[in-house]
Amino acid sequence: MLDFITIVSGLPRSGTSLMMQMLSAGGLPALTDDLRQADESNPRGYFEFEPVKRLRTDRGWLDQARGRAVKIIHVLLRELPTNGTYQYRVILMKRPMEEILASQRAMLKRQGKPSADEAMLAKIYTSQFAQVEEWLGAQPTFLFLPVEYHDVLKEPREVAAKIDAFLGGGLDVGVMVQAVDPTLHHQRNTT
Amino acid sequence: MTRALTKRVLLIGWDAADWPLLRPLLDAGKMPNLLRLIEEGTSGQISTLRPILSPMLWNSIATGKRGDKHGILGFVEPTPDGKGVRPVTSHSRKVKALWNLLSQHDRRSVVVNWFASHPAEPVAGAIVSNRYSEAALHTAPVDESAFHPRDLTEVMEKLRLQASTLTPAQMLPFFLEKLPVDDDPRLQALARVYAQCASVHNAATYLAEAEEWDFLAVYYDMIDHVGHGFAQFEPPQMRHVSDEDFKVFRHVMESTYRYHDLMLGRWMELAGEDCIIILLSDHGFYHGEARPLANRGHLSGEREPGVTQDPLAWHRPNGIFVAHGPGIKKDQLIHGASLLDVAPTILALLGLPVPRDMDGSVLEQVTQSPLKIDYIASLEEPHPRDGVHRDAPIEEKDPWAAQQTLQQLAELGYIDAPDGDAAKLVAKCVEERESHLAQVYFSTARFEEALSILTRLTAQQATNPSYSCRQVMCLLAINRVDEAAEIIAEVVKSAPHYALGQLLFAQVELMKGNVESANAILSRVKEAEAHMPLVHLEVAMTSIRQGQWEAAADTCRRILEIDPDSAGAHDSLGVALRHLGRYEDAVYEHMRAASLQHDRAQTHVNLGLSLIRTQQINWAIRAFGVAAELAPNEPYPHRCLARIYRRILPDRDKARHHLLRARELRRKLGRTVPSFRHGV
Numbered sequence: 001m002l003d004f005i006t007i008v009s010g011l012p013r014s015g016t017s018l019m020m021q022m023l024s025a026g027g028l029p030a031l032t033d034d035l036r037q038a039d040e041s042n043p044r045g046y047f048e049f050e051p052v053k054r055l056r057t058d059r060g061w062l063d064q065a066r067g068r069a070v071k072i073i074h075v076l077l078r079e080l081p082t083n084g085t086y087q088y089r090v091i092l093m094k095r096p097m098e099e100i101l102a103s104q105r106a107m108l109k110r111q112g113k114p115s116a117d118e119a120m121l122a123k124i125y126t127s128q129f130a131q132v133e134e135w136l137g138a139q140p141t142f143l144f145l146p147v148e149y150h151d152v153l154k155e156p157r158e159v160a161a162k163i164d165a166f167l168g169g170g171l172d173v174g175v176m177v178q179a180v181d182p183t184l185h186h187q188r189n190t191t
Numbered sequence: 192m193t194r195a196l197t198k199r200v201l202l203i204g205w206d207a208a209d210w211p212l213l214r215p216l217l218d219a220g221k222m223p224n225l226l227r228l229i230e231e232g233t234s235g236q237i238s239t240l241r242p243i244l245s246p247m248l249w250n251s252i253a254t255g256k257r258g259d260k261h262g263i264l265g266f267v268e269p270t271p272d273g274k275g276v277r278p279v280t281s282h283s284r285k286v287k288a289l290w291n292l293l294s295q296h297d298r299r300s301v302v303v304n305w306f307a308s309h310p311a312e313p314v315a316g317a318i319v320s321n322r323y324s325e326a327a328l329h330t331a332p333v334d335e336s337a338f339h340p341r342d343l344t345e346v347m348e349k350l351r352l353q354a355s356t357l358t359p360a361q362m363l364p365f366f367l368e369k370l371p372v373d374d375d376p377r378l379q380a381l382a383r384v385y386a387q388c389a390s391v392h393n394a395a396t397y398l399a400e401a402e403e404w405d406f407l408a409v410y411y412d413m414i415d416h417v418g419h420g421f422a423q424f425e426p427p428q429m430r431h432v433s434d435e436d437f438k439v440f441r442h443v444m445e446s447t448y449r450y451h452d453l454m455l456g457r458w459m460e461l462a463g464e465d466c467i468i469i470l471l472s473d474h475g476f477y478h479g480e481a482r483p484l485a486n487r488g489h490l491s492g493e494r495e496p497g498v499t500q501d502p503l504a505w506h507r508p509n510g511i512f513v514a515h516g517p518g519i520k521k522d523q524l525i526h527g528a529s530l531l532d533v534a535p536t537i538l539a540l541l542g543l544p545v546p547r548d549m550d551g552s553v554l555e556q557v558t559q560s561p562l563k564i565d566y567i568a569s570l571e572e573p574h575p576r577d578g579v580h581r582d583a584p585i586e587e588k589d590p591w592a593a594q595q596t597l598q599q600l601a602e603l604g605y606i607d608a609p610d611g612d613a614a615k616l617v618a619k620c621v622e623e624r625e626s627h628l629a630q631v632y633f634s635t636a637r638f639e640e641a642l643s644i645l646t647r648l649t650a651q652q653a654t655n656p657s658y659s660c661r662q663v664m665c666l667l668a669i670n671r672v673d674e675a676a677e678i679i680a681e682v683v684k685s686a687p688h689y690a691l692g693q694l695l696f697a698q699v700e701l702m703k704g705n706v707e708s709a710n711a712i713l714s715r716v717k718e719a720e721a722h723m724p725l726v727h728l729e730v731a732m733t734s735i736r737q738g739q740w741e742a743a744a745d746t747c748r749r750i751l752e753i754d755p756d757s758a759g760a761h762d763s764l765g766v767a768l769r770h771l772g773r774y775e776d777a778v779y780e781h782m783r784a785a786s787l788q789h790d791r792a793q794t795h796v797n798l799g800l801s802l803i804r805t806q807q808i809n810w811a812i813r814a815f816g817v818a819a820e821l822a823p824n825e826p827y828p829h830r831c832l833a834r835i836y837r838r839i840l841p842d843r844d845k846a847r848h849h850l851l852r853a854r855e856l857r858r859k860l861g862r863t864v865p866s867f868r869h870g871v
Contacts, residue, residue, distance in 0.1 A: 054607055076606060104599070111602075115599065116595045121599065124585055124586060124589075124592050127585040
């Protein structure tokens with residue numbers, strides 16, 4: 001069993017669920033409770049673990065995450081303990097901002113909720129993301145690999161191989177590639 | 192090029208200092224330094240802005256702009272991580288303050304304890320932020336971001352006075368006759384406020400001598416804090432105050448003012464002859480018979496003893512203003528000053544360009560000879576030496592946007608929506624910010640914008656009648672009486688004891704022509720709230736709307752007995768007197784109202800109408816012009832100007848210009864009756 005926690009992170013709707021599917025298919029078990037059911041926004045499921053949302057107040061579940069992959073949104077990464085108790089490898093998903101915002105807007109619309117001002121969101125997300133990258137780079141307990149969402153779709157084999165190497169090898173790259181389904185790419189850059 | 196009247200300006204802020212309390216102290220020779228400043232300078236009332244909330248007001252003073260522009264809309268803001276709230280910071284101020292403008296013109300400033308000045312901005316000069324005064328309450332080291340330059344930290348540590356080191360005997364000068372027992376929480380509260388004030392004074396006077404400066408601004412909040420804690424104990428003795436408490440605490444308010452006079456004396460020594468001193472407060476404070484009682488505004492049968500716990504209810508709308516120094520008129524009264532005028536005036540006195548995007552005007556009436564002012568469209572473009580924080584993360588600069596982003600993440604289900612006390616605090620501060628912004632819009636006659644916010648707040652806070660009432664006020668201002676009637680009917684049903692709701696109900700009834708019903712409501716309210724000037728004012732307005740001029744005048748006089756500085760009462764009295772044919776008296780009352788609350792456009796319209804009657808046509812034109820500036824969406828001042836240019840001073844071009852403007856505005860507003868036609 002791996003002694004580090006694999007984290008898939010990024011802005012919401014940047015392809016984190018897709019990455020979780022790839023890892024799971026490739027043989028890295030996902031820490032998930034399946035409480036959040038698949039829906040139109042994520043037809044293959046969210047691969048989420050409910051206690052992650054309470055990371056600010058509850059870190060008791062982190063032991064369960066050793067040797068597994070867990071999805072943690074970008075703003076919560078800095079809530080993880082950095083005292084050396086845990087080692088982390090973070091796959092940081094990147095996607096063009098306009099696609100992320102369009103996807104969030106569509107998801108909220110399906111729930112009957114409005115999206116906040118998108119120009120404002122873009123500014124804040126960009127800033128938060130830059131700070132997270134800077135912070136990750138400065139943490140001795142974290143290693144991170146930025147992954148472009150569109151690279152996953154266009155060159156899944158190359159990306160899967162890179163991820164396998166980043167996580168120390170042993171994943172089934174071929175099955176990881178099969179997990180990528182380009183038809184799920186709803187919000188293209190043309191929106 | 193603007194010609195400087197002085198090389199240096201010293202701006203001293205006394206939060207909540209009030210003329211009605213100061214006058215007897217001045218007459219008794221208990222404030223000798225202030226008396227000298229007044230006798231050798233120009234002084235008067237300065238009208239506040241709405242809402243009467245200190246962080247907003249002191250930032251309007253420093254920027255010359257209202258809260259919608261400067262962005263400080265309350266005491267607190269959310270932390271960028273959404274975990275709670277924090278005091279408003281200098282990051283949140285969206286426009287430049289005087290010290291930024293001076294810095295980009297290579298002038299040096301010293302700023303101590305100004306609201307929302309933390310973290311200290313790197314301007315030319317020195318800043319001790321408002322976080323420093325909190326250090327008087329604990330022993331932990333002060334965060335060095337409270338200082339610019341950072342190397343001030345060491346000396347400022349030595350200058351802070353810690354409340355815990357004060358002995359009861361050291362507090363005796365505030366009590367004079369008898370000290371409270373050592374563990375009386377009121378004694379401890381006073382010691383804390385005093386330690387904070389003394390720390391600020393130590394820091395500011397130290398920097399006044401140690402630094403080169405062209406502009407020094409220092410803010411003291413002790414008078415306001417002491418007022419909220421101890422004004423209820425000052426004479427005359429209130430019914431709920433025990434004889435013992437009255438004896439012990441009766442002098443605290445007066446002693447606080449006298450302590451400020453001592454500090455002023457020190458400032459007059461430090462400033463020297465070549466410096467203009469401007470002393471002002473952001474608002475007044477109700478004293479004596481005008482002190483607000485508990486349950487004010489509620490028409491329930493039984494009234495709790497004591498005074499209201501709502502701090503804003505204590506704030507009187509007029510503050511004090513005194514200017515003194517080279518080129519300033521001596522022993523003169525000033526009329527019509529507004530907090531917004533302070534920043535442009537200081538720039539003009541220092542010979543710096545005055546931006547036209549400031550909401551205030553230069554107070555040219557304070558100088559012995561006319562100022563030559565160099566106006567510029569704006570100075571808000573970034574400047575390499577303005578000292579504005581630009582490298583901070585966007586979430587620091589706009590914590591409100593950060594909060595909305597976190598809310599979106601919660602809506603998307605990626606983080607848990609915060610809960611518990613912190614979440615309640617964040618929600619409350621977001622709500623208050625919206626509410627304050629609506630008040631800014633309402634006070635500047637932007638009724639539609641105010642209405643849009645209030646409609647949202649009403650939907651979220653259905654049980655709060657205050658939002659619904661303010662919605663009704665907006666609707667009435669834009670003559671949407673039927674919608675107002677529908678909302679107010681709900682309010683009086685759900686909150687029958689809410690006085691403002693009843694007053695607005697009466698107003699709606701009157702506008703619908705139901706005079707008897709309106710009068711019946713008003714007399715019920717009047718009976719229950721005899722000491723509430725607002726009630727009498729509404730009665731006076733009702734009389735005016737019914738053409739009962741003598742009755743209206745009598746009611747206004749009764750209000751002025753309770754609150755001699757009620758701008759609304761003076762203005763309404765002027766309207767009544769004009770209709771009674773006493774035009775000169777009417778002009779006097781409107782002038783008085785305008786000097787007390789200069790930013791009320793209606794008063795200038797009323798003044799213009801009375802001035803026409805006294806044949807002072809050029810002054811009338813000026814009054815309507817001021818009204819048009821203050822309420823740029825209102826057609827009525829332009830209609831008045833069009834009539835003057837058509838019928839009295841024939842000028843076809845000007846008449847046509849104002850007529851077209853009035854029609855255009857009326858079309859935009861989409862209503863048939865301009866709100867100002869009621870004349871009150």
